Amino acid sequence: MAVTLAAASPGMAAPGGARAPEPTTDGVVAKILAEHPDAVRANRHDVVFPDGTRVSVHLDAPAVGEARVSGQYDCLYGALCLFPNKDFGGKYIGWDTGAANTCRDFDLTRWSASNWASSIVNNRPSGTVSTFWDNTNSTGLIGYQHAYGFRQNLAFDTASIGGTWDNRISSMRVC
Ligand SMILES: [Ca+2]
Numbered sequence: 001m002a003v004t005l006a007a008a009s010p011g012m013a014a015p016g017g018a019r020a021p022e023p024t025t026d027g028v029v030a031k032i033l034a035e036h037p038d039a040v041r042a043n044r045h046d047v048v049f050p051d052g053t054r055v056s057v058h059l060d061a062p063a064v065g066e067a068r069v070s071g072q073y074d075c076l077y078g079a080l081c082l083f084p085n086k087d088f089g090g091k092y093i094g095w096d097t098g099a100a101n102t103c104r105d106f107d108l109t110r111w112s113a114s115n116w117a118s119s120i121v122n123n124r125p126s127g128t129v130s131t132f133w134d135n136t137n138s139t140g141l142i143g144y145q146h147a148y149g150f151r152q153n154l155a156f157d158t159a160s161i162g163g164t165w166d167n168r169i170s171s172m173r174v175c
Contacts, residue, residue: 023113024060025044028057028111028112028113031110035110045057053098055094056095058093074090074092076096078124078125079123079124080094080124080172082113082117082119082120084116088150095174097124100124103173103174106173108172114170115169117165117167118153118155118166119152119153119154121149121150122147122149123148124147126147128147129147130147132165132169133172134170140170141160141161142168143157143159154168
């Protein structure tokens with residue numbers, strides 16, 4: 001019997017592109033909620049955990065009338081933000097784990113957000129340090145990022161285990 005594979009959405013992947021299909025706001029939110037049944041979707045973009053941790057997902061073009069997200073300053077105070085493109089840009093996911101040094105680990109492989117980030121803003125409370133790994137379970141150290149601080153193009157940053165940071169972060173500890 002012939003099997004017809006579903007065609008990819010137009011424009012979803014560049015010819016020869018090796019990246020997985022781009023995650024969407026609704027897709028990532030759904031995966032977070034599936035992974036964490038105790039979390040609540042507060043609005044279109046935000047999921048809140050029982051301990052107050054807030055994950056803000058902005059991966060689609062802004063709706064008409066919605067505030068435009070445009071760069072590193074979209075990463076609100078209190079959040080650690082990963083952007084899928086270098087130079088920040090309009091799409092990102094932000095993690096706010098609450099008060100300073102309230103650390104929480106995240107496995108991005110379960111959220112369609114692994115091997116995906118190309119720039120970072122750490123706008124957590126000043127003096128905190130977040131950690132990034134290549135693999136799940138906090139293995140394969142890529143490196144650290146202090147707050148406030150940012151990395152505009154991860155292709156230019158050398159990972160502790162060798163290679164660059166680009167399209168590589170799979171788990172992290174946000175502090
Ligand atoms: Ca990885």
